[in-house]
Each structure stands twice: as C-alpha cells, then as structure tokens.
Amino acid sequence: MPARTGGQGWALLLVLCGTIFLEGSDVAMLAVAVPAVRADLSLTTGATAWVMSGYVLGYAGFTLLGGRAADLLGRRRMFLTWLGVFLVFSLLGGFAVDGWTLVVARFVTGVAAAFMTPAAMSIITTSYPQGPRRDKALLVFAGVGAGGFSLGLVIGGLLTELGWRWVFFAPVVLAGAILLAALRVLPAEARPEPVRRGYDLPGAACAAAAMLLFAYGIIRLEHRGQGLRPTLGAFAAGAALMAAFVVTERRATAPLVRLGIFRRAAMVRADLAALLFLGAFYGFQFIVTLYLQELRDWSPLRTALALIAMGCDAVLAPTLTPRLVRRYGTGRVVLGGFLLAIVAYGLFLPVGIDGSYGAMFPSLITAGLAFALAYGPLTIAATDSVAAQEQGLAGGLLYTFTQFGSAVGISAVTVVYGIAAADGAAGAAPAAYRTALVVPVLMVLLGAALCAFGLRGAGPADGPREGEAPAARDGIPG
Numbered sequence: 001m002p003a004r005t006g007g008q009g010w011a012l013l014l015v016l017c018g019t020i021f022l023e024g025s026d027v028a029m030l031a032v033a034v035p036a037v038r039a040d041l042s043l044t045t046g047a048t049a050w051v052m053s054g055y056v057l058g059y060a061g062f063t064l065l066g067g068r069a070a071d072l073l074g075r076r077r078m079f080l081t082w083l084g085v086f087l088v089f090s091l092l093g094g095f096a097v098d099g100w101t102l103v104v105a106r107f108v109t110g111v112a113a114a115f116m117t118p119a120a121m122s123i124i125t126t127s128y129p130q131g132p133r134r135d136k137a138l139l140v141f142a143g144v145g146a147g148g149f150s151l152g153l154v155i156g157g158l159l160t161e162l163g164w165r166w167v168f169f170a171p172v173v174l175a176g177a178i179l180l181a182a183l184r185v186l187p188a189e190a191r192p193e194p195v196r197r198g199y200d201l202p203g204a205a206c207a208a209a210a211m212l213l214f215a216y217g218i219i220r221l222e223h224r225g226q227g228l229r230p231t232l233g234a235f236a237a238g239a240a241l242m243a244a245f246v247v248t249e250r251r252a253t254a255p256l257v258r259l260g261i262f263r264r265a266a267m268v269r270a271d272l273a274a275l276l277f278l279g280a281f282y283g284f285q286f287i288v289t290l291y292l293q294e295l296r297d298w299s300p301l302r303t304a305l306a307l308i309a310m311g312c313d314a315v316l317a318p319t320l321t322p323r324l325v326r327r328y329g330t331g332r333v334v335l336g337g338f339l340l341a342i343v344a345y346g347l348f349l350p351v352g353i354d355g356s357y358g359a360m361f362p363s364l365i366t367a368g369l370a371f372a373l374a375y376g377p378l379t380i381a382a383t384d385s386v387a388a389q390e391q392g393l394a395g396g397l398l399y400t401f402t403q404f405g406s407a408v409g410i411s412a413v414t415v416v417y418g419i420a421a422a423d424g425a426a427g428a429a430p431a432a433y434r435t436a437l438v439v440p441v442l443m444v445l446l447g448a449a450l451c452a453f454g455l456r457g458a459g460p461a462d463g464p465r466e467g468e469a470p471a472a473r474d475g476i477p478g
Contacts, residue, residue: 008185012127015185016120017141018178019083021148022171023113026090027055028152029159029167030106031289032300036164037102047099053219054103058110060403061212065204066115067396068256070122071389076186079119083182086112087175094168118395123186125383125391135325135380140318142376147314150368154308157301203256206245211400213238218404221411261390261397269454270381271401273334276447277341277374278402279409280440284345284367285310287413287436288360295353295430306357309364313372321376330377330384331454337374338448344370345441353430412439 030037030052038048070078086109093105124141128134159166217234249255262268285307292298292306324333344366351359382398383391413436420432 009127011181011185013124013137013140015178015181016124017144018174018181019079019116019120020141020145022086022174022178023117024145024148025152025155025174026109026171028149029156029170030055032153032156032304033160033164033167035300036160040164041097041099041102043099047103050103051099051106054106055110055113056219056403056407057212057215058107058112059114060110060215060400060407061208062111062114063118063400063403064211064257064393064396065208067118067122067392067394067399068204069115070119070392070395075119075123075126075392076188079116079123079186080179080182082112082115082119083175083179086116087172087179090168090171090175094165094172114399118392118399121379121383121395121398122392125386125395126388130384132322132326135330136318136322138379138383139321139325139376142379143314143317143321143372146317146371146375147311150308150311150314153304154301157299157304160300200248200252200254200256203245203248203252206241206248207256210238210241210245213241215404215407218407218411221415257393258390261386261393264385266384266454267382267386267394267397269450270334270378271397273338273447273450274375274378274382274398275401275405275408276443276450277338277378277405279405279407279412280341280345280443280447281367281371281409282406283409283413283443284348284437284440286410287417287433287440288348288364290417291433295433306360307364309361310368310371312365312368313375316369316372317376321372324373325377325380330381331451334374334377334381335448335451337370337372337377338444338451340366340370340373341444342441342448345437345444349434349437349441409440409443412443413437 034048034051037043037051043051066078066082089105089108089112093102093109096102096105121138121141124137125134128137155170156167159170213234217231217238220231220234246259249257249259288307289303292303293300298306321333324336328336344363347363347366348360351363379398383394386394416439417432417436420435
C-alpha cells in the first residue's frame with residue numbers, strides 16, 4: 001500500500017478508531033439494555049445470559065484465526081468484509097422476535113468483531129514506523145475504544161428509554177458510515193505474500209474449536225455447581241484440541257501460528273497482563289453495576305451516568321499517556337496503571353449500602369486513569385518487535401487474551417458473589433458484593449507482580465527494541 005501522510009494519515013486513523021469505538025459502544029449499550037430485552041421477549045434467565053455470552057463466545061473463539069487471516073488474506077479485505085457482516089447481523093438483532101435469533105445474531109456479530117478488530121489494529125501497526133508515532137496511534141486507538149465503551153453506557157441508557165431495538169439499530173448506522181468512509185480511505189493493497197502453498201485448515205479448525213470450548217467453559221462457571229460435568233468436559237475437550245493444534249502447527253508447512261512467536265517474552269507477558277487487567281476492570285464494573293442497580297435501586301440511565309467518570313481514559317489515553325511512555329517507557333507506565341487499579345478497586349471496598357456518590361467517585365475516576373495508563377501501553381508491548389507479516393497474528397493474540405480476560409473476570413465475580421450471597425444470612429448482599437470485589441483486587445495484584453518482574457534489568461525506556469521487517473515508513477507496506 002502506498003504511504004499515507006498528513007491529512008490522509010489522520011483520516012485513516014479516524015476510520016480505524018471508529019471501528020474500535022463501534023465495538024466498544026456496541027457491547028456497552030447492550031449491557032444496559034439487557035433487562036429491557038428480557039422483559040419484552042419474555043426470555044428465561046439462561047436465554048438472557050446467552051444474549052451477552054454469545055458475543056463473547058464468537059469474539060474469543062475466532063480472534064486468533066481472525067488475526068492470522070488478516071496477514072494471509074489481506075488486511076483491507078478482512079476489515080471491509082467483516083465490517084459488513086457486523087452491520088448485517090446487528091440489523092438482524094434489532095428485528096429479532098425471539099431469544100435464539102438474538103443469540104445467533106450476537107454470536108455472528110462477535111465473530112465479525114474477531115476478524116475486523118485485529119485487521120484494524122494490524123493496519124495501524126504496519127502504517128507507522130515502530131517508535132513514538134506508532135505508539136501514539138495505538139494509544140489513540142485504545143483510548144477511543146475505551147471511550148466507546150464508557151459513552152456506550154450512557155447512549156445505551158438513553159436509547160433503551162426509546163426502545164431496546166435502537167441499541168441494535170444505532171451501531172448499524174455507525175457501521176454503515178465507517179464502511180463508506182473506509183472504502184474511500186483504505187488504499188488498495190497488493191496481494192498478500194505467496195503463502196498460497198496451502199492454508200492450515202486443520203490448525204484453524206482446532207484453534208477455533210479449542211477457543212470456543214474454553215470460552216464456553218469459562219462462561220459456564222457462572223452456574224457454579226449446576227452442571228459441573230459439562231463445564232469440566234468443555235475445559236478437557238478444549239485442552240485436548242489445543243494439544244492437537246500444537247502438534248498440527250509443528251508439522252504444517254504453512255502454519256496458522258508460527259509457534260516461535262511465543263518465544264517473545266515481552267509479547268507473552270503483555271498478553272497475560274492484558275488478560276488480568278481487562279478481567280479485573282470488567283469484573284469491577286460488573287459488580288459496581290450490580291451494586292448500584294440491585295442494592296441501591298438505581299435506574300440503568302442513572303447507573304450509566306455514574307460510571308461515566310471511568311470514561312476519563314478516553315481523554316487521558318491520547319494526551320497524557322504518550323508523554324509518560326516517552327519519558328518512562330511502556331513497562332513503567334503499565335506498572336503504574338496496575339498500581340492505580342489496586343488503589344481504585346480497594347477504595348470501593350468500604351462503600352456501604354448508603355454510601356454517597358462522592359464516596360464512590362475517587363474509586364471510579366482512579367479506575368479510569370488506571371485504564372488510560374495500562375491498556376494502551378499494553379497494546380504497544382504486545383506488538384513491538386513483531387515483524388510486519390505477523391502483526392495481524394500479534395493483534396489476534398492480544399484480543400484473544402483480552403476477551404478471555406473479560407470472560408474470566410465477569411464469571412469469577414459472579415461466582416464469588418453468588419456463593420457469598422447464598423451462604424450469608426438475609427440482608428447479606430452488601431457483604432456479598434464486597435467479597436466479590438476482592439476478585440478484581442487480586443487480579444491486578446497478580447498483574448502488577450508480573451509487570452514488576454518484567455521491569456528487572458530494563459533500561460529507562462524498556463531497553464532496545466528488536467527491529468522489524470524494513471517497513472518502517474509512514475505508509476502501509478505492500
């Protein structure tokens with residue numbers, strides 16, 4: 001692809017950021033609208049849970065495949081194709097008249113996000129030379145995604161007042177606008193490298209099936225002791241398929257995943273840290289939403305407006321974080337984000353059932369600041385020193401870890417909350433939510449330890465970076 005500079009470069013980044021904003025706001029809006037969907041369609045508790053879980057299953061199950069497909073089949077092609085699929089199935093969700101139509105629509109929408117998001121991220125990482133310019137672009141990308149989720153909570157609350165179907169129709173309008181702009185802004189790309197010796201279809205099938213089974217097992221943890229055998233069976237089958245995947249990749253002439261990429265300790269550490277950070281963040285947000293709506297009887301809109309303080313990351317990520325990264329390096333900034341997250345989640349523990357919003361605000365604003373410091377630099381660390389032809393794979397790995405982290409965090413706090421509420425006496429709900437809040441605290445403590453270990457021996461800016469393939473121009477390489 002030809003180089004893109006100046007206004008063209010910003011237009012390209014704006015379109016790609018629109019995609020991550022779309023993905024973040026879509027999830028948040030539905031989270032607010034779920035009670036209204038359940039009431040209107042008369043859904044059971046299980047069917048309601050699958051409306052949310054279906055998206056996570058599709059996203060987590062196919063992100064690894066989606067990232068590699070961008071490398072092999074073309075980033076522009078994957079981006080445009082799956083953005084179109086996202087649009088169509090969002091529209092289908094808005095017209096759903098029963099629960100399972102909605103679940104299927106959400107699953108396919110998640111699959112579409114699993115292909116288009118790594119493609120968008122790999123377009124960014126191959127459009128900017130490794131260094132400050134790429135770091136700034138990734139920080140803007142991450143900040144817009146987080147802002148999309150935060151604003152989506154408020155927008156979802158407003159749209160739900162008009163009717164829950166607008167929560168599905170609004171992303172259709174935004175996706176259509178992004179698709180039209182992308183057709184103009186994304187330059188035509190040369191055909192991918194001749195990996196036409198054959199595609200690793202057995203490896204792709206094993207990877208997708210293993211990811212689906214692991215995601216399904218994590219989601220089933222929310223049921224605690226009910227149906228333990230299917231949960232354990234899902235994990236066992238997923239592990240067996242993952243072992244088969246490794247064997248397949250070792251023997252494949254054109255593997256889906258070059259296993260040597262996992263020798264990059266910094267990338268693996270960033271992916272694991274992202275899993276822990278996102279799991280803690282979404283677990284915290286989930287339990288706070290439960291506290292406000294069930295214990296305090298706040299409306300969805302009031303809850304969304306209360307949580308908007310966490311959206312400060314949308315402003316701080318592209319403004320403050322790049323300066324801190326340039327001065328202290330990604331590793332130290334990420335560690336600072338984890339330490340702030342420990343403070344944020346810990347500050348909420350003493351808030352009682354009659355606590356004022358003023359008592360909650362320091363925790364919420366600190367959580368947003370922690371997200372601004374940690375998430376963007378983690379995307380930098382997860383893609384630095386990775387060759388251009390594997391940037392889609394690196395992005396797919398990162399989003400696979402983050403999606404599993406989100407599922408783990410929400411499932412873990414749900415399990416702990418349910419156990420604490422069931423074992424406690426009547427009126428023990430405040431203690432139950434406080435017990436559940438310990439889960440995100442422990443996750444960020446573990447993540448902080450992992451990041452601190454990674455800083456041992458690093459220089460002021462995390463030490464020298466490995467060079468990537470000679471594609472460090474302003475444009476997207478052919």
